[in-house]
Amino acid sequence: MKIKLLVLLLVSVLLTGCSQKKSHDLFAMETHMSITCYGYQAEKACQAAIEEIQRLDNLLSIGKEDSEVSVLNANGKGRLSKDTKVLLDYSLSMWKETDKAFDVTIYPLMELWGFTSKDFIVPSQAEIEETLEKVGSDKLEYNEKTGELLLAPGQKLDFGGIAKGYTSDCLKEVFSRYRIKGAIVSLGGNVQVYGEKPDHTPWRCGIQDPFANYGENSVLGIVTVDNEAVITSGAYERFFTDKQGRLYHHILDTKTGHPAMSDLVSVTIVSESGIQADVLSTSCFILGLDKSAELWRNSDKSYNMILMAGDGTVYITAPLENRFRTDRPLRIIN
Numbered sequence: 001m002k003i004k005l006l007v008l009l010l011v012s013v014l015l016t017g018c019s020q021k022k023s024h025d026l027f028a029m030e031t032h033m034s035i036t037c038y039g040y041q042a043e044k045a046c047q048a049a050i051e052e053i054q055r056l057d058n059l060l061s062i063g064k065e066d067s068e069v070s071v072l073n074a075n076g077k078g079r080l081s082k083d084t085k086v087l088l089d090y091s092l093s094m095w096k097e098t099d100k101a102f103d104v105t106i107y108p109l110m111e112l113w114g115f116t117s118k119d120f121i122v123p124s125q126a127e128i129e130e131t132l133e134k135v136g137s138d139k140l141e142y143n144e145k146t147g148e149l150l151l152a153p154g155q156k157l158d159f160g161g162i163a164k165g166y167t168s169d170c171l172k173e174v175f176s177r178y179r180i181k182g183a184i185v186s187l188g189g190n191v192q193v194y195g196e197k198p199d200h201t202p203w204r205c206g207i208q209d210p211f212a213n214y215g216e217n218s219v220l221g222i223v224t225v226d227n228e229a230v231i232t233s234g235a236y237e238r239f240f241t242d243k244q245g246r247l248y249h250h251i252l253d254t255k256t257g258h259p260a261m262s263d264l265v266s267v268t269i270v271s272e273s274g275i276q277a278d279v280l281s282t283s284c285f286i287l288g289l290d291k292s293a294e295l296w297r298n299s300d301k302s303y304n305m306i307l308m309a310g311d312g313t314v315y316i317t318a319p320l321e322n323r324f325r326t327d328r329p330l331r332i333i334n
Helices: 042-060 068-075 082-097 107-113 125-132 163-175 274-287 289-297
Strands: 008-010 021-028 031-038 077-079 148-150 182-187 190-195 203-208 219-225 229-234 239-241 247-249 264-271 303-309 314-317 330-333
Touching: 021 042, 031 042, 031 163, 042 068, 042 082, 042 163, 042 182, 068 077, 068 082, 082 163, 082 274, 107 125, 163 182, 163 190, 163 229, 163 274, 190 203, 190 274, 203 229, 219 264, 219 303, 229 274, 264 274, 264 289, 274 289, 274 303, 289 303, 289 314, 289 330
Parallel strands: 314 330
Antiparallel strands: 008 203, 021 031, 031 182, 077 148, 182 190, 190 229, 203 219, 229 264, 239 247, 264 303, 303 314
């Protein structure tokens, strides 16, 4: 499971006499979350959002033995519900689009390295190669029409790299049913904004600087967003070091079985689709700068990227040029 970076929200709100602000915090999907809504039905919208988050957590969490995904992994087969079918269909399409960088069958590798139990080890190459035999979306036997799924021996699914993005999309639909002006949600660092701020100024989202010391509130840059998700992945928040001081991060490359050897230290995706932003933030980190830029150029441009290279240079896609500010050296991807 992937834990996203802490994204700092730079939100300054001027409440009007007819606006209400309601905020709630909760713990779900193994992370801390916050919901803030503005409007006449702000409290009802917050409560409905909490119920939706809990519903999806109970469905998708691999940390809960009775979740649909845990039962599916235990049995090695099953018929997918509507939500899990959406997630698997999208995962399989992105597995192809990202040249196998995103693979929902990665869980056995995460277990091997200890990222699920936090009992970290550096496995032998023989152990990695044996585990890789259990990984690969092409090994799944899946009937897209009926939703029937059969896992290969030893395979396990993990929707941790896509679940929070999907959740943010579901929350937009929840918010649309209530009389609210706007909302902002942080799902463990995955940020989603909805509607507008009461003072009608743009939502602004600050992205954490990967070179800042742990706990510092230093930002890499600030991006303005409008009904979009902002999701960041990096190698520096979830990692361990061995006795020689070598660092091993949690973003694993299923082609090698090792932590991805990327020339990027931070990848932020801005998209109206939370599920797209979630998948691509991890995939582009694995792919690296050049392949990520090429992926975007060949796409329908429905998302934008903020990429930080190891030398501190920031690369952004051209549509963000007037929406993003940073003090770092900046390059434009056209």
